[in-house]
Amino acid sequence: MQGLGEAARAAARDMARAGSEAKNRALRAMAAQIRTRAEELLEANRADLAQAKKDGRDGAFVDRLVLDAERIEQMAAGLEDVAALEDPVGTITGLARRPSGIEVGRMRVPLGVIGIIYESRPNVTADAAGLCLKAGNACILRGGSEALRSNQAISACVRAGLKAAGLPENAVQAVATADRAAVGELITMHQYVDIIVPRGGKELIERLMREAKIPMIKHLDGVCHLYVDDRADAAMAVRLADNAKTQRYGTCNTMETLLVAEGIAAQVLPSIGRIFLDKAVEIRGDDATRKLISGAKTATEKDYYTEWLAPIVSIRVVKGLDEAIAHIARYGSRHTDAIVTTDQARAERFLREVDSSSVMVNASTRFADGYEYGLGAEIGISTDKLHARGPVGLEGLTTQKFVVLGHGEIRS
Secondary structure (H helix, E strand, O other): OHHHHHHHHHHHHHHHOOOHHHHHHHHHHHHHHHHHOHHHHHHHHHHHHHHHHHOOOOHHHHHHHOOOHHHHHHHHHHHHHHHHOOOOOOOEEEEEEOOOOOEEEEEEEEOOEEEEEEOOOOHHHHHHHHHHHHOOOEEEEEOOHHHHHHHHHHHHHHHHHHHHOOOOHHHEEEOOOOOOHHHHHHOOOOOOOOEEEEEOOHHHHHHHHHHOOOOEOOOOOOOEEEEEOOOOOHHHHHHHHHHHHHOOOOOOOOEEEEEEEHHHHHHHHHHHHHHHHHOOOEEEEOHHHHHHOOOOEEOOOHHHHOOOOOOEEEEEEEOOHHHHHHHHHHHOOOOEEEEEOOOHHHHHHHHHHOOOOEEEEOOOHHHOOOOOOOOOOOOEEEOOOOOOOEEEOOHHHEEEEEEEEOOOOOOO
8 A cells, every 4th residue: 555655646746747638638548448348347347246246235235336338338438528628727716916016826736646435336436537637636546345356447447548648557546455454554644645535335434534644525424305395396396306216226315305394295295105105115204294105104213314325215294494404404414405496585595504515496416416517527425614515526626726926026
């Protein structure tokens, strides 16, 4: 790990001065390598999948691990999308002349070396490498043991692309061991690593929060809410609740708790309940919910704190907007929360008062990701308030420094 750190720090200096065209050439070359070596990637992934099934991993876990032709093409296209994005590095903003005559502004610059720790999804290897590269950084990637073969195969494509563009291969390094001690070393190498980006389950994030000696861009849970106001369009509310929960179960922006105003509950909950039950979604609700949805189970206090990542949903009937906002403040994780309403004043209150990294009006929580926000592939979602918040794209992988342009001025 120390060797990886030294190599990454040296590569970061080269990446910081790399031009946009060289970085874009590397990204396009990476995409070409992924397409050319698709069968190698599938073969490596089949071995990972076989091991995961042998280990008794559940369906949601296996789904996150799968690579197929479509996901391989998405990885390649994602790298090309990043190449097409405007390069933020070197941009100077806010340049203003001071009374002394000097001009003061801020220049966007790379963070340096980024350590990325992630689980299950092998596509993160390509997404993270591409974003770090375009933002002028070097990165050390430590994927989960369950995807070790897949990650190594994708990393080989990435490094081949860097070499083809004349950039240092060590700008992207994938940790080749599944040993958990490697993570412990990575998150304490402050002399080499500038920031850690964890992407994984609650157990992983909690461990890193305890042990890391390096700043992190992170989120702990994705306890996302959809609140149906009593001034909502009922058909829209049913459609959004369905999509927010069932479009995909194992993602951090999936709705886990549905809140419904008591004035509209009888109009929308039976329809929503039928859809969920038809899709084998287990419903856990309060007394008011269970009166309107036959087959709903009793929700416990713990259920409202839970990120299910599975076909389970918590439902609660609330008096109105104030109670909904209070519920989100108590049980939520500051990730993504949405309101369904036709009342503009209530929508604006929800936007102002809900303290989450993404707050939405009349839209599915599933839109909370970098691609849908126009950032290109994201490196993760941050619920922190400093540096980066929400989906983290290119700009979130840079920082700013003050620049001063003088004309011989001296301070009197």
